[in-house]
Amino acid sequence: MISRDALFDLSGKVAVVTGGGRGIGRGIAEGLAAFGARTILVGRTEATLVAARDEMTAQGFDVGYQIADVSKEAEVIALADAVMAAEGRIDVLVNNAGVNPIYRSVERTTLAEWQTIIDTNLTGVFLCCKYLGAKMVERGAGSIISISSVAGHIGLARSVPYNASKGGVELLTKGLAIDWAPKGVRVNTIAPGYFETDLTAGMRDNEAMAGKLLARTPLNRFGKLNDLAGAAVFLASDASAYVTGQSLRVDGGYTAS
Numbered sequence: 001m002i003s004r005d006a007l008f009d010l011s012g013k014v015a016v017v018t019g020g021g022r023g024i025g026r027g028i029a030e031g032l033a034a035f036g037a038r039t040i041l042v043g044r045t046e047a048t049l050v051a052a053r054d055e056m057t058a059q060g061f062d063v064g065y066q067i068a069d070v071s072k073e074a075e076v077i078a079l080a081d082a083v084m085a086a087e088g089r090i091d092v093l094v095n096n097a098g099v100n101p102i103y104r105s106v107e108r109t110t111l112a113e114w115q116t117i118i119d120t121n122l123t124g125v126f127l128c129c130k131y132l133g134a135k136m137v138e139r140g141a142g143s144i145i146s147i148s149s150v151a152g153h154i155g156l157a158r159s160v161p162y163n164a165s166k167g168g169v170e171l172l173t174k175g176l177a178i179d180w181a182p183k184g185v186r187v188n189t190i191a192p193g194y195f196e197t198d199l200t201a202g203m204r205d206n207e208a209m210a211g212k213l214l215a216r217t218p219l220n221r222f223g224k225l226n227d228l229a230g231a232a233v234f235l236a237s238d239a240s241a242y243v244t245g246q247s248l249r250v251d252g253g254y255t256a257s
C-alpha cells in the first residue's frame, strides 16, 4: 500500500552531500534535511561549512559537517571513516562538489587546468563512490546521486574539460548502477541547467551571455536552489525504488530542443 508520508520520508537516514556548504549542494542538503535526513555537509572550507550548519540547524534541521577535498584519495578515505565513526551509517551520498574555472578553447587550455577539472568533477565522484558507496554496499542498501550537468548530455562552447568530466559522470553512473543493483545500491544523476550560484555568476552578470542562455531555456529563468530539492528527495527516497542508472534533467527545458 502506498503511504503519502512514507514515500518521500528520509527520517533515520544519514545523507552526505559533498560541496554541501553553498550553491547547489546547499539547496539539495536543505531538501534532504527537510524530509528528515541527518545531513552531513562536506567541503574544503570550514568557515563555509560551519555557517551553513548553523543556519540549517536554526531552521530546525539535523546537520553536521566534515572537511575533505574529494579529489584527494587519503582525504576521502578519512571522510568515509569519520562519517561511519560519527554516524554509524551512510544511506544517501550526493556527489555534488565540482568546479568549472575556465571557458576557453582547447588550444588555450593547459594540462593542469584539464587535470584540476577532471580530478574534482570525475575522480572525486569515483573516490566518493569507492569509499563512501562501499559502506552502502556492505549494508546492502543506499542511494547515490551525482550532480552532472546539461554538459553531461550536450556539448557546451569552450568547455571541453567540463564536458568530458560530466559526460564521464553520466557513464560512471550507468556502469556503477549495473554493478551495484544486485547489492541494493541505486546510482543516478541529476543534470542541472543554469542555476544561480557562484559558479555561474560571471555568465549571469554578462548581459549578452545571460540573454542567450535564457532565450534557450523554455522556462525562461535561471534555476533557484530550491528547484533541485524535489529531484534530490525523489532519488534519495523510496519514491524512486525502481529507478537506477538514470539522469534526471532539472534544466528548465534547456535540453528539450
Ligand SMILES: NC(=O)c1ccc[n+]([C@@H]2O[C@H](COP(=O)([O-])OP(=O)(O)OC[C@H]3O[C@@H](n4cnc5c(N)ncnc54)[C@H](OP(=O)(O)O)[C@@H]3O)[C@@H](O)[C@H]2O)c1
Binding pocket: 018, 019, 020, 021, 022, 023, 024, 025, 042, 043, 044, 045, 046, 048, 068, 069, 070, 071, 096, 097, 098, 099, 100, 120, 121, 124, 147, 148, 149, 150, 191, 192, 193, 194, 195, 196, 197, 198, 199, 200
Ligand atoms: N551552477 C550551475 O548552473 C550548475 C549547472 C550544472 C551543474 N552544476 C554542478 O553542480 C555542482 C555544484 O555547483 P555550484 O554551482 O553549486 O558550485 P559552487 O557554488 O561553486 O559550489 C561548489 C561547491 O563544491 C565544493 N567543492 C569544490 N571543490 C571541492 C573539492 N575538491 N572537494 C570538496 N568540495 C569541493 C565547494 O566548497 P569548498 O570550495 O569550500 O570546497 C562548494 O561547496 C558542481 O558539480 C557543478 O558542476 C552546476
